[in-house]
Amino acid sequence: MHFVDWAIVLAYIAWLVSDGVKRTKLERTTESYFLANRSMPWWAVGLSVMATQLSAITLVGTTGQGFNDGLRFVQFYYGLPLAMIILAITLVPFFYRAKVYTAYEYLERRFDLKTRVFTSFLFLLSRGMSVGAVVAAPAVVLSVILGWNVTATALAICAPAVVYTILGGVQAVTWTDVKTMGLTVVALIIAMVFLVWGLPGGVGVGDALTIAGRTGRLRAFDFHFSLTETYTFWSGMIGGLFLMLSYFGCDQSQVQRYLTAKSIDDGRTSLLMSAYWKIPLQVLVLMVGIFTFLFYLFHQPPLLFNRVYDEKLRSGPAATQYAQLEQEYGSTFLVRRQAAIDIASARKAHDVAREASATDAFRQQDASLRAIRSRAGRLVTDTTGDATYNDVNYIFPTFITTALPIGIVGLWIAAIITAATDTIAAELNSLATATIIDFYKRLLRRDSPDEHYLRVSKIATAFWGLFACVVAVYASSLGSLIEVVNRFGSFFYGSILGVFMLAILTRRATGNGAFIGLLTGMAAVAAVAFSRPDISFLWHNVIGAFVVFVVGMTISLFDPSGRSAPARP
Amino acid sequence: MSEPLESTRNWTVTYVAVIASEILWLLLLWWLGHQFGT
Numbered sequence: 001m002h003f004v005d006w007a008i009v010l011a012y013i014a015w016l017v018s019d020g021v022k023r024t025k026l027e028r029t030t031e032s033y034f035l036a037n038r039s040m041p042w043w044a045v046g047l048s049v050m051a052t053q054l055s056a057i058t059l060v061g062t063t064g065q066g067f068n069d070g071l072r073f074v075q076f077y078y079g080l081p082l083a084m085i086i087l088a089i090t091l092v093p094f095f096y097r098a099k100v101y102t103a104y105e106y107l108e109r110r111f112d113l114k115t116r117v118f119t120s121f122l123f124l125l126s127r128g129m130s131v132g133a134v135v136a137a138p139a140v141v142l143s144v145i146l147g148w149n150v151t152a153t154a155l156a157i158c159a160p161a162v163v164y165t166i167l168g169g170v171q172a173v174t175w176t177d178v179k180t181m182g183l184t185v186v187a188l189i190i191a192m193v194f195l196v197w198g199l200p201g202g203v204g205v206g207d208a209l210t211i212a213g214r215t216g217r218l219r220a221f222d223f224h225f226s227l228t229e230t231y232t233f234w235s236g237m238i239g240g241l242f243l244m245l246s247y248f249g250c251d252q253s254q255v256q257r258y259l260t261a262k263s264i265d266d267g268r269t270s271l272l273m274s275a276y277w278k279i280p281l282q283v284l285v286l287m288v289g290i291f292t293f294l295f296y297l298f299h300q301p302p303l304l305f306n307r308v309y310d311e312k313l314r315s316g317p318a319a320t321q322y323a324q325l326e327q328e329y330g331s332t333f334l335v336r337r338q339a340a341i342d343i344a345s346a347r348k349a350h351d352v353a354r355e356a357s358a359t360d361a362f363r364q365q366d367a368s369l370r371a372i373r374s375r376a377g378r379l380v381t382d383t384t385g386d387a388t389y390n391d392v393n394y395i396f397p398t399f400i401t402t403a404l405p406i407g408i409v410g411l412w413i414a415a416i417i418t419a420a421t422d423t424i425a426a427e428l429n430s431l432a433t434a435t436i437i438d439f440y441k442r443l444l445r446r447d448s449p450d451e452h453y454l455r456v457s458k459i460a461t462a463f464w465g466l467f468a469c470v471v472a473v474y475a476s477s478l479g480s481l482i483e484v485v486n487r488f489g490s491f492f493y494g495s496i497l498g499v500f501m502l503a504i505l506t507r508r509a510t511g512n513g514a515f516i517g518l519l520t521g522m523a524a525v526a527a528v529a530f531s532r533p534d535i536s537f538l539w540h541n542v543i544g545a546f547v548v549f550v551v552g553m554t555i556s557l558f559d560p561s562g563r564s565a566p567a568r569p
Numbered sequence: 570m571s572e573p574l575e576s577t578r579n580w581t582v583t584y585v586a587v588i589a590s591e592i593l594w595l596l597l598l599w600w601l602g603h604q605f606g607t
Contacts, residue, residue, distance in 0.1 A: 071598065081591040085584050093576070206605075213605030220598035264576050275587045279594045 001146055001401070001409060008410030009417065013160050016179065016418060020164025020172030030453045033169035034101055034433045035260050040171075042266040044178050046273030048426070049248070049257045050281070051177035053274070054184065056138035056157075056420035057393070058285065064392035066289020067296075070217025072231045074282050076538075079241030083248060084275035088268040090504055091249045096264045101437040103255040103500075110503040112511030113442075118518065119499060120438035122492050123252055124431060128464065131427040132471025137393075138420045139472060142413070144308050145397040154472040157417055161425040162465030165432075166458050170260055173425045180418045187415040188284050190408055191400075195291035198403065200298050200341070207344035208294045214343070214359050215366060217290050230536040239538025246497040246541055248274075252430040292399050297340045299403070303329050303373065305394035309380050316383045325379070329372045336365035424468060432460040491529065494541030495521035498548025502556075505549075510556040517552025521545070 031037055040048075065073045091103075100106045104123065108116035139154035146153075164172045199208055212218055222232040229235060248254045248271065261267040303326050304310040313322040342358035380389045400412045436457050445452070499518050502509035524547040525540045 071602070074598070078591075078595070081587050085587055088580070088584075209601075209605040213602065216606070218602045218606045220595075220602055265578055268576070268580065272583065272587055276590055279591065283594075283598070 001413070002406045004406050005410030005413065008407065009414045012183075012414040012418065013156075013421075016176050016421070017160050017164050019179075020168035020176060023168035023171045023175070028454075029450050030101075030436070030457055032171075033454055033457055034256070034429070034437070036169075036171045036174065038260060039262055040174055040260040040266075042261055042269040043273070044174050045258055045261045045266070045270035047181040048174045048177035049254060049270060050274050050277065051181045051184075051419075051422045052253060052257060052426040053247075053278075053423075054181070054281075054419055055134055055423040056416045057134075059184070059416050059419055060138065060141055060393050060396055062282070062285045063289035063292060063396035064394070066217075066286035067293045067395045068289075068392060069231075070212065070215070070290055071220040071283065071286050072222065074220050074279065074286055075222065075231050075233055075236035076240055077244075077279050077282050078233065078236035079238065080244045080278050081275040082237075083241050083244035084271045086245060087249045088271055091500065092258065092267045092271065093264050094504055095255065095259060096267060101256075101259070102252050102434050103250055104252070104434065104438050107499065107503060107514075108442075111499075111509075111514045115499065115511055115515050115518070116438060117443070118515065119250075119496050120252075120434045122496065123434055126492075127251075127253060127427050127431055128467060129471060131424055131431070131464070131468040132475055134420060134423050134427070135468060135472035136475030138416060140475075141393050141397055142416065144306055145394065145401055146413070147307075151473050154475075155469060157420045158424060158465070158469040158472055161421040161428065162462065162469070165425045165428045166461045166465065169457075170256065170429055173422075173429050174257070174260060176418075176425060177422050180415070180422045183411070183415050184419060185281075185284075187412050188288055191288050191404070191412070192284075192291060194404055194408070195288065195295050195399075198295045198299065202348075203298070203341065203344040207347055208291070210347060211297065211340050211343055211362070212290050212294060214362065215293075217293065227539050228534045228536055230538055235536055235538050239536065239542055242494055242497065242541035242545055243538055246493045246545075250493075250496045250500050252434050253427045256430045256433055257426065289396065292396055295399065295403070298337055300330065300333050301395075302398065303376050304380065305391040305398045306389075307394075307398075309384060309386075309389070309391075313376075313379060313383055318379050318383050322376070322379060325372055325376050329369065329376075332365055332368050332372060336362060336369060339365055428461050428464045428468065431464040432457055435460045435464070490537050490540050491525045492518075492522045492544065494544025495525065495548050497541065498545040498552065501545060501549050502552045506553065506556075508556055509552055510559040510561060512559050512561060513552040513554075513556030514548075516555050517548040517550075520551040521548035 029037075062073065095103065095106060098106050098109055100109075102120065104116045104120040107119055135154050135158050139150055139157055142148060143150040143153045164176065196205060196208075199205075209218065222229070223234070224232055225234045226232060230239075258267040258270050261270050302310060303322075304313070313319065339358050339362035343355055343362060346352075346355035346358050377389050377391075381387050397416075400409055404412065436453060440456060440460070441453060495518050498521050499514050502514050502517065521544045525544045528535060528543055529537075529540060
C-alpha cells in the first residue's frame with residue numbers, strides 16, 4: 001500500500017480516537033456514559049443503529065455475494081421495515097416509559113430477577129464471543145490482501161475501539177458511527193463511479209446491466225417457499241422479520257443505541273431510518289458487487305482471489321496443474337469477454353438474433369469459467385487441506401487494492417477497518433452496560449455512589465475490550481469454539497424475543513411461565529438445529545419465539561403464584 | 570429539560586409511508602430484474 005494510503009488510514013483512525021477522547025469531559029455520570037443523558041438527536045441515533053449492523057464483513061462479504069449471486073441476498077432484509085414498525089409501536093414505548101438502561105432490566109420489572117439475569121447472561125455470552133469474531137474475520141482478509149501480520153491487523157482494528165469506548169462512552173460510539181456511515185456511503189459511491197468508468201468503450205451501463213441480468217444477477221425475488229433456503233422472499237419476509245425483531249428489539253447492542261434518543265418519538269424515528277434506508281443501502285452494496293463482476297468481465301481477474309493460496313499453489317506440488325488451469329482460464333476469459341462485447345454491440349444494433357446467439361455463447365463460457373474456478377478450489381483443498389475454501393471475501397478487496405487509484409485505496413481500507421471498529425465499540429459499550437447494570441449494580445453493590453459505578457463501568461469496558469482482542473488474536477485456533485458459541489447464540493435469539501412477546505402482549509404471563517418457556521424454546525430450537533441441520537437459521541427465530549410464547553402462556557395459566565403484572569410499566 | 574414520556578404525534582401516516590417506501594423499492598427491484606433480466 002502506498003504511503004499516502006497509509007497516511008489516510010492512520011489520520012482517520014487518529015481522528016476517531018481523538019474525537020472520542022474529547023468527549024471524556026462529558027461523561028460525569030453512568031447515565032451520560034451509557035445513555036448520553038438520553039439527549040442524542042434522532043438522526044445520529046438512526047445512523048448509529050445502521051452502522052452497528054453494518055460490519056466490515058458486510059463491506060467485503062456482501063460485495064462478494066453480489067459478485068457471485070447478484071441481488072438474491074437482499075431478500076434477507078425484506079422483513080426489516082415491518083419489524084421496525086412493530087418495534088416502534090410495541091417495545092420502544094415500553095423501554096422509554098420504564099426508563100431502563102438495558103432491555104433485560106425491563107424483564108425484572110415485568111417478570112422477575114431470574115428472567116432478567118438469565119437473558120442478560122445469554123447476551124453477554126453470545127456477544128462476548130461474537131465481538132472477537134467481528135474483529136477476526138476482517139483481520140484475516142486484510143492480512144491476506146495487504147500482506148500484513150494478522151495479529152497486528154486484529155489489534156489495529158480492536159485497539160482504537162477500546163480506547164474511545166472506555167474514554168468517551170456511548171457518545172463517542174454514536175458520533176463515530178455517524179462518521180463511519182458517511183465514509184462508507186461515500187466510499188461505495190466512489191467505487192461505483194470507478195467501476196462504471198472501467199467498462200470498455202461501446203459497453204454502456206444499460207448493456208452492462210443486460211449482461212448482469214442474463215446471468216441471473218438482477219433477480220431480487222424467489223417466491224419459492226422453502227425452510228432450507230435462506231435467501232427467498234418468504235424466508236426474508238417471515239424468518240427475517242423475526243430475526244430483525246430479535247436483533248433490534250432484544251439485543252442490548254441495538255437497544256442501547258435508541259435508548260440514547262431524547263424521547264419516544266426520537267427513538268421511533270431513529271429506528272425508522274433503517275426501515276427507509278436499509279434495503280437501498282444493501283442494494284447499493286450488492287450493486288457494487290455486481291459491477292465488480294462486470295468490471296472483471298473485461299479486465300482479467302486472478303484465478304484465485306486469495307493471494308496466499310495462489311502463492312501456495314504456484315510453489316506447491318500442484319504447480320503444473322495450476323499453471324494449466326490458469327492458461328485455460330485465460331483463454332476462456334477472452335472468449336467470454338468477446339461474447340459480452342458482442343451482446344452490447346448487438347443490443348445497439350437492435351439485432352435480436354445476434355444478441356440471442358451472443359448471450360448463449362456468453363452463458364456457455366461463463367459456466368466454463370465457473371467450472372475452472374471450482375477446479376482451482378478443489379486444488380486448494382487437495383494442496384492445503386482447507387476443505388471449506390471460499391474466496392468470496394477476497395473479491396472486492398482485490399478490486400480495491402489493484403484497480404483503485406492511490407488515495408481511494410486508503411479511503412476504502414479506512415472504511416473497512418472503521419466499519420469493524422464501530423461494530424466492536426457498540427458491542428463493548430453494551431456488554432459493559434449489561435455487566436454493570438444487570439449484574440454488578442443489581443447483585444453485588446446496590447448502593448454505591450454514582451462515581452463508583454462510572455469507574456467500574458470503564459473497567460468493565462476495558463475488560464471486554466481486552467477479551468475481544470484476545471479472542472480475535474487467537475480466533476484461528478478458537479475457530480470451532482467460536483462456531484459453537486455462535487450456533488448456541490442462534491438457539492436463544494428467537495426465544496428471548498418470545499419472552500418479550502409474553503411481557504408486552506399479555507397481562508396473564510408470569511415470571512415462571514416466561515422462564516420455563518425460555519428454556520423450552522431454546523431446547524426446541526436446539527432439537528431442530530441438530531435433527532434438521534438443513535433448515536435455515538432464519539426459521540430458528542420463528543420456532544423459538546412461537547414455542548416460548550405457547551409454553552409460557554400455558555404454564556402461566558396453571559402457575560399457582562398467579563402473579564401477573566400490568567402490561568404497561 | 571425533561572422530554573415527554575408519551576408520544577406527541579400521530580404515527581399512522583409515518584408507518585404507511587414506511588410500507589409505501591418498501592413497496593416502491595421492491596417494485597423498482599422487480600422492474601430492474603424484468604427490464605434487464607429476460
